[in-house]
Amino acid sequence: MAPSRPNRRLLKKPIKIEDKLRNTEKKVEEKKESFDLTVETLPSEVINAFGNSADIKMIEGIISERNVKILFLESMVDSTSLKETTSKFLSSISPIGEYLKNIDELSAYCKGIFGGASYKIVSSKDESIHEIINGSVVIVVEHIDKALAVNIMNGEKRSVAEPTSQTVIRGPKDAFIESISTNVSLIRRRIRNKNLRFEQYTIGEDTQTTVYLGFFKGIANEAIIQEVRNRLKKIKVSAIFESGNIEELIADKTFTLFPLALNTERPDTVAANLMEGKMVILIDGTPFALIVPAVFVNFFESPEDYYQSFFLGSFLRMIRYLSFMIALLTPSIYVGVLTYHHELLPTTLLLSVIAQREGIPFPAVVEVLVMEITFEILREAGVRMPRVVGQMVSIVGALVIGQAAAEAGIISNIMIIIVSITAIANFVSPIYSFATASRLLRFLLIFFAAILGLYGVLLVLVAMVAHLAALRSFGVPYLAPIAPFIIEDQKDVFVRFPFWNMKKRPKYIRSESEQKVFSASPPSPSSMKGGNTS
Numbered sequence: 459m460a461p462s463r464p465n466r467r468l469l470k471k472p473i474k475i476e477d478k479l480r481n482t483e484k485k486v487e488e489k490k491e492s493f494d495l496t497v498e499t500l501p502s503e504v505i506n507a508f509g510n511s512a513d514i515k516m517i518e519g520i521i522s523e524r525n526v527k528i529l530f531l532e533s534m535v536d537s538t539s540l541k542e543t544t545s546k547f548l549s550s551i552s553p554i555g556e557y558l559k560n561i562d563e564l565s566a567y568c569k570g571i572f573g574g575a576s577y578k579i580v581s582s583k584d585e586s587i588h589e590i591i592n593g594s595v596v597i598v599v600e601h602i603d604k605a606l607a608v609n610i611m612n613g614e615k616r617s618v619a620e621p622t623s624q625t626v627i628r629g630p631k632d633a634f635i636e637s638i639s640t641n642v643s644l645i646r647r648r649i650r651n652k653n654l655r656f657e658q659y660t661i662g663e664d665t666q667t668t669v670y671l672g673f674f675k676g677i678a679n680e681a682i683i684q685e686v687r688n689r690l691k692k693i694k695v696s697a698i699f700e701s702g703n704i705e706e707l708i709a710d711k712t713f714t715l716f717p718l719a720l721n722t723e724r725p726d727t728v729a730a731n732l733m734e735g736k737m738v739i740l741i742d743g744t745p746f747a748l749i750v751p752a753v754f755v756n757f758f759e760s761p762e763d764y765y766q767s768f769f770l771g772s773f774l775r776m777i778r779y780l781s782f783m784i785a786l787l788t789p790s791i792y793v794g795v796l797t798y799h800h801e802l803l804p805t806t807l808l809l810s811v812i813a814q815r816e817g818i819p820f821p822a823v824v825e826v827l828v829m830e831i832t833f834e835i836l837r838e839a840g841v842r843m844p845r846v847v848g849q850m851v852s853i854v855g856a857l858v859i860g861q862a863a864a865e866a867g868i869i870s871n872i873m874i875i876i877v878s879i880t881a882i883a884n885f886v887s888p889i890y891s892f893a894t895a896s897r898l899l900r901f902l903l904i905f906f907a908a909i910l911g912l913y914g915v916l917l918v919l920v921a922m923v924a925h926l927a928a929l930r931s932f933g934v935p936y937l938a939p940i941a942p943f944i945i946e947d948q949k950d951v952f953v954r955f956p957f958w959n960m961k962k963r964p965k966y967i968r969s970e971s972e973q974k975v976f977s978a979s980p981p982s983p984s985s986m987k988g989g990n991t992s
Contacts, residue, residue, distance in 0.1 A: 539610035638742035648729040720752040735969035751931035757892035772953035781886035790903035798911030823908035938966035
């Protein structure tokens with residue numbers, strides 16, 4: 459006889475009741491743990507999390523017959539605001555405070571006490587620690603299972619001053635500082651439009667650095683904006699301290715000497731690029747912002763080009779292109795001609811150079827390398843030393859060492875002229891990060907010129923152009939609008955056309971709104987009929 463099967467329906471019901479009882483007990487325990495954590499152990503847990511750091515402080519008080527504990531970092535809060543906040547909260551005789559029983563009543567109480575001050579409700583230890591790190595005081599009240607965070611972050615910061623790395627001849631003389639909120643304000647003062655948007659990111663597992671992505675909605679290309687968002691979200695590092703860290707982590711190609719993002723400390727430069735359809739990345743703690751996408755021709759442009767006559771702006775821009783070629787090629791051409799191609803020099807000049815080099819114990823390549831490395835050492839010393847002393851060292855040192863080397867017969871006079879012209883031409887670049895690319899490439903060109911002569915120089919130049927053509931900045935070709943050639947964008951490449959003639963934004967950015975100038979007729983006086991001027 460088969461054994462009788464148990465009735466499954468009868469077994470299910472007691473299991474459900476038992477599960478419900480267990481879930482109920484678990485919820486009660488979780489609620490009790492949360493309540494106990496906030497009331498009894500939160501202050502000690504927070505202090506232990508900071509390792510009993512010297513600047514973590516706690517103030518105790520009583521309100522409505524309940525114990526109150528206030529936690530904060532002394533180094534991150536404003537001392538004046540701290541006194542006002544604690545005195546208001548602890549000494550208030552508001553009727554609301556007499557019936558403080560839950561978080562809703564605590565929130566209503568804070569509205570009456572703090573008014574428009576920035577505060578929020580926190581419900582966990584980690585959230586409390588995060589608020590304390592960001593300059594808030596966390597207030598814990600007995601018998602209330604949540605805490606209150608009031609932001610009174612220390613407002614000390616450097617005042618807005620002139621740019622230090624990008625000299626201003628004509629135009630606004632304010633520059634970004636280390637406060638990201640101030641930097642956003644400097645941009646909004648120039649673009650007073652609701653379509654100017656900023657998105658906030660927190661990057662750095664340990665540093666928790668605030669990063670803003672700014673763009674103009676309706677002008678910036680949505681696909682490029684999304685690409686920048688994705689790259690920022692993918693950053694997983696321990697610490698971020700400067701915009702250069704972000705630049706290296708989001709660049710299309712890391713192994714290149716040429717910068718793929720434009721860095722600047724000038725708000726007018728950022729505002730102008732935002733109106734062109736580009737994006738800006740601001741990092742808290744540094745005055746240098748990143749502008750993306752950036753192409754090759756952007757590094758020869760200066761805001762002063764658009765503040766002065768277009769004739770002068772075009773002339774200065776051509777000078778920059780010429781200076782880039784001089785700084786890049788002059789030493790290598792000198793080595794190649796003197797080593798392999800004497801016939802390219804006029805006879806008189808050749809005899810003069812040979813006469814100057816008579817008695818020089820080194821070949822031309824060693825002579826060039828010695829002078830170039832010496833000048834790089836002097837330049838670095840001038841940057842690292844105090845400003846006044848550094849300028850004196852870089853200038854006087856170069857003159858003294860060069861003159862002494864020439865008199866000692868180690869270096870020829872023509873070599874001193876070559877290195878001086880190269881150094882001066884290198885300083886013409888308006889963007890420091892781009893000038894460093896020509897400084898490093900110069901040594902590669904000198905090396906190939908010593909081996910293959912001018913053929914080696916040509917070989918390196920071809921490889922450099924091929925490399926530039928292969929680069930992309932957030933999907934935009936680095937040599938645009940030269941390669942690919944976009945005829946509509948040539949009005950602002952080697953020369954600058956009049957402002958009223960540049961009707962549209964650059965096509966290589968693929969802006970959502972191409973029209974930039976709505977009235978494109980040149981200014982002219984109205985015609986007078988009959989000769990009557992009265």
